[in-house]
Amino acid sequence: MATELGKAGANPTKTFFVRMITRDITLEDCILDLIDNSVDGAWRSEGSRPMGLAQDTDLSRYKIEITATPEIFCIEDNCGGMTLDDAMEHAFSFGRKTTDDTDDYSIGVYGIGMKRAVFKLGSDIMVRSTFCEETGSRFAFAVPIVISDWLRDDTPPWDFDIIEDEELPEDGVNITVKALTSGAATSFGSPAFLQNLRRTIGRDYSLHLHRGLNIVLNGTQISGWQIEMLQGADFSPMRVEYEDEVEGDTVTVEVIGGMAAPPPDTGDPDVEDEGEKRFGWYVVCNGRIVLAADKTTISGWGTEDWPQWHRQYSGFIGIMLFTAANAAALPLTTTKRSVDTSSEVYRRARPKMREVTRSWIDYTNSRKQALEEAKRIEAAAAPVAIYAVARRVNVVLPRLVAKPPEPVANVNYAVPLVKLKKLAKALGRSSMPYRDVGLKSFEYTYDDLVGEE
């Protein structure tokens, strides 16, 4: 046997951790990670049940308040707090231990969210928690972290000091970050960043907000997206539920899909359409929307025998809900901003997604041949909240009888934008789509110069 010359050191340094874990995540996702912790707290306080679309949980007594300015970031909640045991054993360690109990339908899974988030935000950090002990008495502690001090010594153990603290007004967690990184300070000074953050929170937590959870950003309450399907006449969304298993953990999968809005009259990609951003596939893991309005290969578009997303398919919304006691069984990426497409439970769900997508694609194709009839039927469908969608194995869409098409001429021309806007205004609505301005001008001229024959 060869003589050992020595050991090649493989111990990590703290600097490595701070740099690496903050590199691959956006500031926005970091804030969502902190919100996830608060939401998990609220969910634990409510008894940790599966979070499908069931409406029996009222979260209206919970409030998550976020302050983001160029000087300071703060998130405080009244969601029950982190226990001292949690803080000593789990919350501040890097990564979860294999022995950690994760049977709580939470969304936190990798044991990295809070550290990564606060490191990304700034370098002077104070985590405070007040919680109710099993004996019923309240207990408060704080974990101050000054990164420059903490980085100074790499020798294990890598502890953070836990100190006594005054009680917070309600049981909950308060995380305050000062000495913000320049990236965070710049973003928090940008009204566009804050508006977009508001939009993302309203979308990704729409299931929680719908249950009454209060999330406040810089003093303004955030309202959740209403996700609705059209139902009635010849339309019914599909809704199926089944159980899958991943390495001993049960995952409940629910698929809902159908028409959320009538498709556009034209597939012309130049037409501006704000509503377009709502359509596509949504993936929800333990209540949190991790993929929204997806039109990419992640949800199957442009793979196998699916076509690429096309504007013609606008109006479709599909939702996949994965629910598991152990969050590790969910098809989540660590940033919770996408789906782990290699996950088996996700791959097995894909054919279900494909069926409903395929039906929709076929419908939008047949619709082109019988547009007037399709519009008439579509107008009779009424919106229902996704929570109220009835179970049904297949999506129901109208069967349309194609009419022999009249030969048509397509007209395509460019005019100065300013003139078009002025004409749109003169025609009655300055936000009128370009196409309609063209059609109306044609009809106007036709009526004047040709008239009834």
Next chain:
Amino acid sequence: MASFNVINYSLRPSKSIQRQLVFDGIRKLQAHLHLEDIVYVGFGSVWFTDFVMVHKLLGVREMISIEGNDVGYRRALFNAPFATVTVKHGFSGQVLPELFVDAALRAKPWLIWLDYDYELNESVRDDLRAVIENAPANSVLLVTFNGIEGKYGQAPERSERLREILGAVVPDDLPKSSCKGDRMQAALADLTLDFLKSSAAEIARPGGFVSAFRIIYQDGAPMVTVGGVLPAKGAARVAADVVGEADWPGRPPAPIKAPHLTMREAAVLQAQLPRDAPLSRPQVQELGFDLEDHELEAFQTYYRQYPAFAQIVA
């Protein structure tokens, strides 16, 4: 409006007051940010009113006027008031990119005032974003546009129109009521400032954008002027302090609607000012004439900036 209030329109006293407030502000910035040697970029038209003030009041030597109209260009060349005024022929969207790459111009901070006589639209937005992205450090950017609500469509579609122009900064729940009457100008001013700030953050401009000017004024149509400083990284604090002082002139709390006074009226009123208690309407009547309360209040607020025109009657 009574006809005696229209006749003086070409003199535009409110616009004049607005210019004074802006240049008062620039002077304060000059003192703190070392803006002695700067370039002025503006739309001088054939009158060059702002150019005359910039040169005389602020001592700016190098001045560039952008003129898109063919006849206007010839007339601007003829009317240029100083030897150091250059007139560039073309629209701002064409001329600005040429200025951005001019090494000699880039060596100094700019004072750039895009004083449009039409409403905020996509091309104005593109000009603004280009300036935020390209102006040299310590430049000051101002923009003026028409703020009348009717230019932005019918009431229910105005928030959507704003979203088309300004994008993400427009709140999803901006109510229709915020886009009516006076509130429309306030919304335009605030959202345009949000847009400028966000554009600077978007490209991580080292000193960001420090909001400094927000002036609404009205001679005919209500006009909106907003702007701010694009400080060098180290100068952001100083700039924010200067524009944060209590006597900073760039953010008058109410729209400027200056009364149209004769030289004699203005002179008589001015002789009563400054004073501790405001001049009342009966006191004006004692002086021998009369004014509406709001006109009297506006004059007392802005008499120091009120233009001393010699009215020439044809």
